[in-house]
Amino acid sequence: MSTVFEWEKPLVELEDKIKELRTFITDQGIDFSQELTELEHKAERLRKEIYEKLTPWQQVMMARHPKRPTTDDYVKLVFDDFIELHGDRTYRDDQAIIGGIGVFEGEPVTIIGPQKGRDTKENIARNFGLPHPEGYRKALRLMKQAERFHRPIIALIDVVGAYPGIEAEQRGQGLVIAECIEQMSFLKVPIICIITGEGGSGGALAIGVGDRILMFEHAWYSVISPEMCANILWKDSSRASEAASLLKLTPTYLLQFGIIDDVITEPLGGAHRDHNAMGLQLKAFLRRYLTEIRKIPIDELVAQRLNRFRQIGQFQERALPNLEKDGD
Amino acid sequence: MLRVFRSKPKYVTVRSSAQQQPSKIDDDQPERAKKEVPDNLWARCEKCSTLIYNKEMEKTKHVCANCGYHFRIPALERLRFICDEDTYKPFTPLVATNPLGFPGYESKLEQTRINTRLDDAIVIGTTRIHGYATVLGIIDFSFFGGSMGSVVGEQLTRGFEYGIKHRLPVIVFSGGGGGARMQEGIFSLMQMAKTAQAVGKFKEAGLFYISILTHPTMGGIYASFSSLGDIILAEPNALIGFAGPRIVEETTRQKLPADFQTSEYALHNGMLDRIVTRGDMKDVIGKLLSYHLR
Ligand SMILES: [Zn+2]
Numbered sequence: 216m217s218t219v220f221e222w223e224k225p226l227v228e229l230e231d232k233i234k235e236l237r238t239f240i241t242d243q244g245i246d247f248s249q250e251l252t253e254l255e256h257k258a259e260r261l262r263k264e265i266y267e268k269l270t271p272w273q274q275v276m277m278a279r280h281p282k283r284p285t286t287d288d289y290v291k292l293v294f295d296d297f298i299e300l301h302g303d304r305t306y307r308d309d310q311a312i313i314g315g316i317g318v319f320e321g322e323p324v325t326i327i328g329p330q331k332g333r334d335t336k337e338n339i340a341r342n343f344g345l346p347h348p349e350g351y352r353k354a355l356r357l358m359k360q361a362e363r364f365h366r367p368i369i370a371l372i373d374v375v376g377a378y379p380g381i382e383a384e385q386r387g388q389g390l391v392i393a394e395c396i397e398q399m400s401f402l403k404v405p406i407i408c409i410i411t412g413e414g415g416s417g418g419a420l421a422i423g424v425g426d427r428i429l430m431f432e433h434a435w436y437s438v439i440s441p442e443m444c445a446n447i448l449w450k451d452s453s454r455a456s457e458a459a460s461l462l463k464l465t466p467t468y469l470l471q472f473g474i475i476d477d478v479i480t481e482p483l484g485g486a487h488r489d490h491n492a493m494g495l496q497l498k499a500f501l502r503r504y505l506t507e508i509r510k511i512p513i514d515e516l517v518a519q520r521l522n523r524f525r526q527i528g529q530f531q532e533r534a535l536p537n538l539e540k541d542g543d
Numbered sequence: 544m545l546r547v548f549r550s551k552p553k554y555v556t557v558r559s560s561a562q563q564q565p566s567k568i569d570d571d572q573p574e575r576a577k578k579e580v581p582d583n584l585w586a587r588c589e590k591c592s593t594l595i596y597n598k599e600m601e602k603t604k605h606v607c608a609n610c611g612y613h614f615r616i617p618a619l620e621r622l623r624f625i626c627d628e629d630t631y632k633p634f635t636p637l638v639a640t641n642p643l644g645f646p647g648y649e650s651k652l653e654q655t656r657i658n659t660r661l662d663d664a665i666v667i668g669t670t671r672i673h674g675y676a677t678v679l680g681i682i683d684f685s686f687f688g689g690s691m692g693s694v695v696g697e698q699l700t701r702g703f704e705y706g707i708k709h710r711l712p713v714i715v716f717s718g719g720g721g722g723a724r725m726q727e728g729i730f731s732l733m734q735m736a737k738t739a740q741a742v743g744k745f746k747e748a749g750l751f752y753i754s755i756l757t758h759p760t761m762g763g764i765y766a767s768f769s770s771l772g773d774i775i776l777a778e779p780n781a782l783i784g785f786a787g788p789r790i791v792e793e794t795t796r797q798k799l800p801a802d803f804q805t806s807e808y809a810l811h812n813g814m815l816d817r818i819v820t821r822g823d824m825k826d827v828i829g830k831l832l833s834y835h836l837r
Pocket residue numbers: 588589590591592593607608609610611612
């Protein structure tokens with residue numbers, strides 16, 4: 216199965232033509248190299264034209280591309296070793312979030328992240344990567360374990376939101392997310408959060424409090440998904456593309472707002488086009504930022520982390536009284 | 544001196560039958576707010592349909608004398624029920640800006656400020672309750688569904704910081720916390736972290752925080768400061784949860800339990816310390832404060 220978005224079609228057609236020409240050249244032994252070079256240049260131009268000017272909604276679609284690497288792909292691509300650890304020690308093992316200890320450049324680190332499936336069967340087992348409270352409890356348990364053994368934490372975030380289910384509510388989805396956010400904020404270990412795909416609301420923020428917050432080029436991060444936003448604004452989720460523009464959920468905006476620290480560029484056309492290149496890129500960014508924050512004394516690092524969030528918000532002091540006052 | 548404590552409220556809240564069931568109210572539907580009628584009319588209880596004379600409602604703190612249904616009340620009115628007379632001092636008022644340039648947000652803010660006579664969805668300051676000094680914050684549903692944007696996040700954070708500085712407890716009524724202020728996008732989301740961290744620092748300082756959940760406490764408000772109280776209380780029949788019931792129903796295609804996401808449901812599932820009626824609330828708070836004197 217291959218997913219081709221509408222806006223990619225001219226490019227894909229051109230790429231197919233190039234492939235055909237190549238085969239033709241090999242088979243027939245006729246020299247069409249000039250034509251081939253021309254076509255390749257044209258494809259290159261088209262690729263830039265298309266992928267460097269994606270609309271916010273196209274960005275969201277890219278973040279959801281079915282062939283986009285998932286959390287455990289990055290675990291394999293970036294870390295030398297990984298031992299997965301399961302369960303929240305209270306209720307069950309939520310496979311919508313994975314976690315464990317990996318080795319990054321010779322040093323053990325704790326890795327956590329929501330895990331989407333690659334096919335229907337895996338998606339059902341992993342609940343489409345939508346965590347229940349026990350998933351967040353597992354993540355929190357592993358993060359506290361990391362703190363105990365002074366291991367940095369790497370949170371790979373790709374989640375449209377916490378699961379809106381009856382049992383999830385019954386078992387305290389809101390409470391657990393609050394606890395995750397609070398406790399992660401004070402952990403005395405370096406934390407790097409990376410939004411690799413979707414960053415949807417509290418379900419993402421629950422594992423999104425860190426010392427460096429990075430975001431993939433074709434990822435989105437907002438308080439609400441564009442579909443839900445459109446549903447609220449116009450009672451019409453098919454207008455999600457308009458909502459995506461209003462929400463300013465792309466890395467360019469979020470960098471400007473000071474919400475994230477850096478944007479991790481993707482191979483032209485998106486991470487799904489070249490998993491290995493994407494892995495190398497992620498590795499380079501992790502190396503750089505982990506080295507940077509490891510130098511900071513831990514109490515100072517936690518203070519900086521808290522201060523960062525303390526500063527977020529835009530408001531004004533109101534000069535004139537609004538409530539009626541008595542004459543006295 | 545604020546007139547809040549002297550004058551009677553001009554309006555009483557009456558919700559239409561469509562809003563009776565907590566399950567019909569969604570955190571994503573902040574505009575499905577109250578309808579106001581002049582106070583010389585009768586109000587109809589949303590649960591048992593009893594007609595109640597509004598003078599009577601004053602005495603019962605907007606609780607149906609017949610069935611105990613708790614009507615939603617404005618934050619300023621709740622102040623009168625909770626604070627010792629003439630002791631409330633508001634913090635410096637803050638107003639929202641439009642960080643995303645969201646179309647229509649400024650004009651809607653302006654209109655809502657006029658309609659509600661509030662600066663934003665929170666009323667916050669210091670007061671005394673049965674003589675005990677405390678910081679008190681109350682969220683008001685009538686302002687953008689009681690959603691948390693930068694102003695609510697900042698005011699609550701200042702509340703906890705004030706508590707640390709002056710060694711005071713903090714009490715927050717998540718009265719109608721509709722969740723996120725969508726128009727502020729990512730800034731709204733980040734207030735969850737900001738307020739949760741403010742609570743964390745407050746607890747580190749060894750101070751006491753009571754979170755009280757009233758109808759409805761949902762979404763980002765439930766999944767941050769309001770779930771982090773040393774003690775978490777709720778009014779009866781409040782809607783409490785993370786995902787809105789409509790979303791849950793649409794996602795799971797399951798029939799929701801009749802008491803789904805009510806205070807009683809949350810208590811049964813171990814998510815609350817106690818359910819406290821509006822009539823008892825001030826005394827219970829006073830008692831809890833007396834056990835935690837610093
Ligand atoms: Zn009644």
